[in-house]
Amino acid sequence: MGYFLTVFGGTCWAVSGACGQFLFENRGLDANWLVTMRLLLAGLLLSGYSVVRWRGKALEVFRSWRSVGALLVLGMMGLGLCQYAYFRSIELSNAATATTLQYTGLVLVMLWVAVTDRRLPRRSEVIAVACAMAGAYLLATHGDPSQLVLSTTALFWCLVGAAAFAIYSVQPRGIILRYGTLPVTGFGMLIAGLVLCVLFKPWHLVGEWDGVTVAGLIFIVIFGTLLSFCCYLEGVRRIGASKGSILAAVEPVASALLSVFWLGVPLGTMDFAGIALIVAAMVLLAGDGSAKPDQSEKSLKNR
Numbered sequence: 001m002g003y004f005l006t007v008f009g010g011t012c013w014a015v016s017g018a019c020g021q022f023l024f025e026n027r028g029l030d031a032n033w034l035v036t037m038r039l040l041l042a043g044l045l046l047s048g049y050s051v052v053r054w055r056g057k058a059l060e061v062f063r064s065w066r067s068v069g070a071l072l073v074l075g076m077m078g079l080g081l082c083q084y085a086y087f088r089s090i091e092l093s094n095a096a097t098a099t100t101l102q103y104t105g106l107v108l109v110m111l112w113v114a115v116t117d118r119r120l121p122r123r124s125e126v127i128a129v130a131c132a133m134a135g136a137y138l139l140a141t142h143g144d145p146s147q148l149v150l151s152t153t154a155l156f157w158c159l160v161g162a163a164a165f166a167i168y169s170v171q172p173r174g175i176i177l178r179y180g181t182l183p184v185t186g187f188g189m190l191i192a193g194l195v196l197c198v199l200f201k202p203w204h205l206v207g208e209w210d211g212v213t214v215a216g217l218i219f220i221v222i223f224g225t226l227l228s229f230c231c232y233l234e235g236v237r238r239i240g241a242s243k244g245s246i247l248a249a250v251e252p253v254a255s256a257l258l259s260v261f262w263l264g265v266p267l268g269t270m271d272f273a274g275i276a277l278i279v280a281a282m283v284l285l286a287g288d289g290s291a292k293p294d295q296s297e298k299s300l301k302n303r
Contacts, residue, residue, distance in 0.1 A: 001238065002235045002239035003235070004235070005231040005238070006231070006236060006247040007250050008228075009227070009229065009231035009235060010228075010232065010250040010254070011251070011254050012224055012228035013099075013228045013232075013251050014099065014250070014252075014253075014254035015224065015258065016219065016224020017086070017255055018095045018255065018258040018262060019216045019219055019220050020034060020087050020090050020216075021090050021091075021094060023216050027208045027212070027216070028206065028208050029206060029207040030091065030207070031084065031087040032200040033205075033206050033207075034087055034217075034220070035083050035087045036196040036197055036199075036200050038087075038217075038224075039083060039190075039193035039196060040189075040193030040196070040197060042186075042189050042193075042221050042225040042226055043187070043188070043189030043192070043193045044190060044193075045186075045221075046182060046190075046226060046229075047183065047187050047190050049182070050183040050186050050187075051183075054183065058179075058182075058183040059183075060179060061183060061184060061187060067175055067179065070171070070174070071175065071188060071191065072191060074172045074188040075187070075188040075190075075191030075195070076191065077164065077167050078167045078171055078172065078188065079168060079189055079192045080192030080193075081167075082102075082167070082168050083192070084196070085102075085158075085160040085164055086098060086102055086161045089102075089154055089157040089158045089161055092153055092154035092157060093154040095255045095263070096252070096256040096260075096271070097158070098161065099251055100252040100275050100278050101158035101159070101161070101278075102158065102161040102162050102165050103132075103162070103165070103251075103252060103278055103281075104135075104136050104159075104278060104281075105163065105164070106169075106281065106282055106285050107128065107129050107132045107133075107285075109170055110128065112166065112170055113170075124284050125285065128280075128281040128282075128284035129281070131278065131284065132277070132281035135273075135276070135277030135281065136274065136278065138270045138271070139270075139274035139275070139278075142268065142270040143270050172184060172188070189225075235247075252275055253275070256275050
């Protein structure tokens with residue numbers, strides 16, 4: 001069950017990215033509106049669930065200025081920027097490329113851990129960095145340095161997404177261990193959604209609206225955000241963080257397959273080679289971890 005839940009969560013993330021690309025290309029939606037509504041609706045549902053389940057304990061995160069500050073950083077610089085950069089890069093390129101390049105953020109996480117632990121990177125980590133950089137190079141240039149396959153803007157947002165992914169992976173560890181994963185993530189999403197509402201004014205509808213558009217939005221919010229996160233979290237709790245991180249490699253692979261067979265994106269040999277190299281980097285980095293259950297959810301239950 002743990003393996004199934006982890007793979008299911010990663011697959012849902014991949015399908016939500018492909019749904020986003022479909023809505024951008026066929027229904028005229030844009031990343032500004034879609035990301036704002038995704039974070040706002042998912043934040044309301046997840047934080048509401050947390051309050052109902054844990055009552056006052058879920059709101060304890062707002063009782064100290066330090067935790068509120070950490071929550072604001074998570075919401076705006078982690079979740080908000082990560083999600084916006086991800087869907088913006090999909091809008092400018094495609095789901096497979098955006099998803100794969102965002103996972104190069106794992107390299108930044110590895111470098112940060114090495115610096116904070118005051119140690120040199122391990123051999124497997126150095127190889128992983130080389131694989132990730134080579135994969136990103138192939139995706140961006142197809143092996144020809146004189147020709148940039150991605151637009152400069154698309155590459156910029158892919159790299160911003162990778163950096164935000166690294167922030168999201170490292171910054172909230174302390175606050176999550178203290179207050180629990182679901183409340184912190186729910187309130188972080190809600191904060192990000194409210195900030196984006198001020199910037200992008202989502203009450204002005206964009207694009208063509210029909211049953212397909214509504215179904216795509218519902219899938220992105222429910223399956224691509226709430227269920228994917230909860231299933232992945234429960235899967236990692238059952239099988240350990242190391243195995244869970246390796247199984248997360250299903251997301252860029254699934255994104256590539258969906259891009260080719262559903263969205264008709266012409267991925268070539270160099271694209272698949274780049275995706276394979278970045279997935280290999282993920283597996284190498286995850287292989288160094290210990291397979292211990294996630295403690296963040298357990299911490300809230302025990303309080």
